[in-house]
Amino acid sequence: MVLPQAEFVYNRSQSKSTSKSLFEVVYGSNPIGPLDLVPFPINHSFSSDAEERVKQIWSMHKEVRKKIIRQNEKYTEQANKFRKPTTFKEGDLVWIHLRKERFPQGRFGKLKPRADGPFRILKRVGENAYKVELLGDYGVSATFNVSDLLPYAEEDEGSDLGTSLFQPGESDGENENTI
Known part of the structure; x- marks a missing residue:
């Protein structure tokens, strides 16, 4: 019962990568409530405002694509920061x-x-x-x-990988008498 409301809120929240909500990306604006998503009856007359609106949405889509690509490049750079390419040969x-x-x-x-x-x-x-x-x-x-x-x-x-670095008989503290 709460799932549609949660979905609506999620789709209305702003993405970190694009700084836009999913509704903004798809429809060009954030709806105030679910009734704003009800489709209008199709009118067969031509409107120059509609054509301008389509151009705005297409330019926003291009901007969002660029932001997503840039964010993915940042994530990739961060993930590969400490990776070392390792290759093995047969028999290694x-x-x-x-x-x-x-x-x-x-x-x-x-x-x-x-x-x-x-x-x-x-x-x-x-x-x-x-x-x-x-x-x-x-x-x-x-x-x-x-x-x-x-x-x-x-x-x-x-050596034993993953076990304690201290050898038997050694202490990890400076003074063994302290508790």
Whole structure:
């Protein structure tokens, strides 16, 4: 019962990207109430004001397109700010980042390492996906996004990814006697 009212309010709210509401983009103005959206009876006479109104709406559509494209470019620039292009070759060894959404409940836990490996790259599936040779029963697809893969290096063998940085016997505080 409230859904049509919520939809009306949403369509009347201003978009951050375009600084216009959806009603403004489609109809050229914001209606005050739902009755303002009722179509007028079609009159077959020609009006020069209508032609001018169409030109205004078309120019507004061009402006909105430019704003959306500009906003998308900003979002893309921000999203790619810290991304590094990573490519692997067949046979390379990688670590797999264990995401709790992807792996079975028993495989993922708060205190378990966040990565597993090394695994061998079998082939490149797409621009940013690789098929990995999974050893054992993981219960997931062997195809991973490049964001879930880290290059394996021999010196990483002793480190444990995602666990505490402090070694046994060390303290993370300056004075152990303080509570």
